[in-house]
Amino acid sequence: MGRKNDKISNAVIKRLPRYRRYLIELDRKGVEKISSKELSELIGYTASQIRQDFNNFGGFGQQGYGYSVKGLYDEISAILGLDKAYKMVMLGAGNLGQAITKYLASHKEGFQLSAIFEVSPELIGTELEGLTIRDYDDIVDYIEQEGIDIGIICVGSSNAQAAADKLCFAGVRGIWNFSTVEIEVPVHVAVENVQLTDSLHTLAYHMNDYSKQEAAAKESAAKKEVIEGRGKSKKK
Amino acid sequence: MGRKNDKISNAVIKRLPRYRRYLIELDRKGVEKISSKELSELIGYTASQIRQDFNNFGGFGQQGYGYSVKGLYDEISAILGLDKAYKMVMLGAGNLGQAITKYLASHKEGFQLSAIFEVSPELIGTELEGLTIRDYDDIVDYIEQEGIDIGIICVGSSNAQAAADKLCFAGVRGIWNFSTVEIEVPVHVAVENVQLTDSLHTLAYHMNDYSKQEAAAKESAAKKEVIEGRGKSKKK
Numbered sequence: 001m002g003r004k005n006d007k008i009s010n011a012v013i014k015r016l017p018r019y020r021r022y023l024i025e026l027d028r029k030g031v032e033k034i035s036s037k038e039l040s041e042l043i044g045y046t047a048s049q050i051r052q053d054f055n056n057f058g059g060f061g062q063q064g065y066g067y068s069v070k071g072l073y074d075e076i077s078a079i080l081g082l083d084k085a086y087k088m089v090m091l092g093a094g095n096l097g098q099a100i101t102k103y104l105a106s107h108k109e110g111f112q113l114s115a116i117f118e119v120s121p122e123l124i125g126t127e128l129e130g131l132t133i134r135d136y137d138d139i140v141d142y143i144e145q146e147g148i149d150i151g152i153i154c155v156g157s158s159n160a161q162a163a164a165d166k167l168c169f170a171g172v173r174g175i176w177n178f179s180t181v182e183i184e185v186p187v188h189v190a191v192e193n194v195q196l197t198d199s200l201h202t203l204a205y206h207m208n209d210y211s212k213q214e215a216a217a218k219e220s221a222a223k224k225e226v227i228e229g230r231g232k233s234k235k236k
Numbered sequence: 237m238g239r240k241n242d243k244i245s246n247a248v249i250k251r252l253p254r255y256r257r258y259l260i261e262l263d264r265k266g267v268e269k270i271s272s273k274e275l276s277e278l279i280g281y282t283a284s285q286i287r288q289d290f291n292n293f294g295g296f297g298q299q300g301y302g303y304s305v306k307g308l309y310d311e312i313s314a315i316l317g318l319d320k321a322y323k324m325v326m327l328g329a330g331n332l333g334q335a336i337t338k339y340l341a342s343h344k345e346g347f348q349l350s351a352i353f354e355v356s357p358e359l360i361g362t363e364l365e366g367l368t369i370r371d372y373d374d375i376v377d378y379i380e381q382e383g384i385d386i387g388i389i390c391v392g393s394s395n396a397q398a399a400a401d402k403l404c405f406a407g408v409r410g411i412w413n414f415s416t417v418e419i420e421v422p423v424h425v426a427v428e429n430v431q432l433t434d435s436l437h438t439l440a441y442h443m444n445d446y447s448k449q450e451a452a453a454k455e456s457a458a459k460k461e462v463i464e465g466r467g468k469s470k471k472k
Binding site (some may be wrong): 013014016017018020021045070079080084086095096098099102103105106109110114149150173174175176180182190191194195196197198199200201202203204205206207208209 | 336369
């Protein structure tokens with residue numbers, strides 16, 4: 001089952017981990033076959049959207065017979081590259097670096113944090129989640145020797161580009177960037193940005209937007225009452 | 237300067253925090269005025285896209301004169317609702333809850349974590365980033381009494397919907413959801429999902445995609461060499 005198209009849109013790729021999560025749950029519940037219609041009811045995308053998404057990668061199933069849950073899960077995992085293992089290093093052991101290290105400690109599944117690097121002398125040599133924090137100066141040698149795949153940037157904004165340059169020089173293939181800086185990398189290095197603050201700000205926007213909508217709805221209901229009230233009094 | 241349209245697309249809203257980050261940096265560097273063209277060179281969106289985005293909210297500036305960096309920053313902050321303060325509670329003090337609490341400790345700016353709630357008796361009563369971890373059973377009273385705006389869900393997937401129901405019942409206006417479950421809430425409650433694992437999986441996809449592209453490019457270069465080599469030998 002090969003790929004139909006070489007270039008798959010980012011929107012489709014972003015949906016794949018979500019499909020995969022639903023398939024894990026279905027498999028856990030003992031569901032073996034699922035139609036695009038049933039999947040649509042669960043996940044909220046239209047059945048046609050789902051079929052179109054899966055067609056990007058060569059189909060996965062026969063129309064009318066439903067998809068094999070386990071088969072679909074395995075295929076999506078393989079497409080995402082989750083049938084492989086990845087070795088990662090963390091750059092920065094401040095609050096953010098500590099937070100992400102803690103997070104990774106409980107969400108390993110194929111992604112192994114091998115080492116943490118830091119510049120502050122007071123942190124170097126201390127332990128975090130079973131890993132000794134190492135001197136930032138040794139990072140290039142470590143990455144080369146250990147064949148590290150991914151670098152996680154949790155340093156301050158002003159040092160983020162320098163950290164990315166170092167990672168790329170040392171030969172990582174991917175960067176998981178938690179800094180607020182948009183880093184520049186060679187074309188063969190993949191970057192995924194996580195902007196937690198942006199997400200919080202988007203939430204604030206929607207909260208205010210909903211309040212405004214609510215206020216507007218109340219206002220409009222009040223107006224309607226006044227107008228209807230007037231109408232009634234005229235009718236009398 | 238009011239809003240032109242009531243309904244602004246999610247794509248535009250998602251870009252606003254990013255504009256804001258660039259404007260902070262420009263302000264720090266002492267830049268007072270900026271044109272959409274200059275902003276375009278910095279941020280990577282087209283100048284026309286930038287003008288269109290800003291027009292959604294009523295413009296912000298006069299064409300040809302450039303935008304006031306400070307003015308634009310203040311306006312975007314106000315649109316995002318960042319001119320207000322938000323009180324938050326954390327649900328779950330496991331690895332993920334601890335991680336996000338640590339993160340928030342260094343990224344406050346208008347978002348104040350007031351309390352942490354947990355079910356495990358061994359965690360209740362202990363301290364995390366200066367906050368005492370409270371009994372999950374007391375959460376509804378606390379939210380009502382303290383006027384909490386946002387609940388942060390860092391509980392396991394199987395408890396996420398129950399946590400969301402509790403938060404909505406208690407009266408929060410927004411939920412920052414770190415669980416892998418897509419929660420259902422009343423229409424007046426805003427939800428922002430952060431799927432860290434999805435982000436890591438997307439990175440894995442792109443890493444493999446780039447390697448494939450590279451392999452394909454090498455293959456195609458090798459083929460070209462063979463074909464050109466043949467051509468040359470024919471010419472001899």
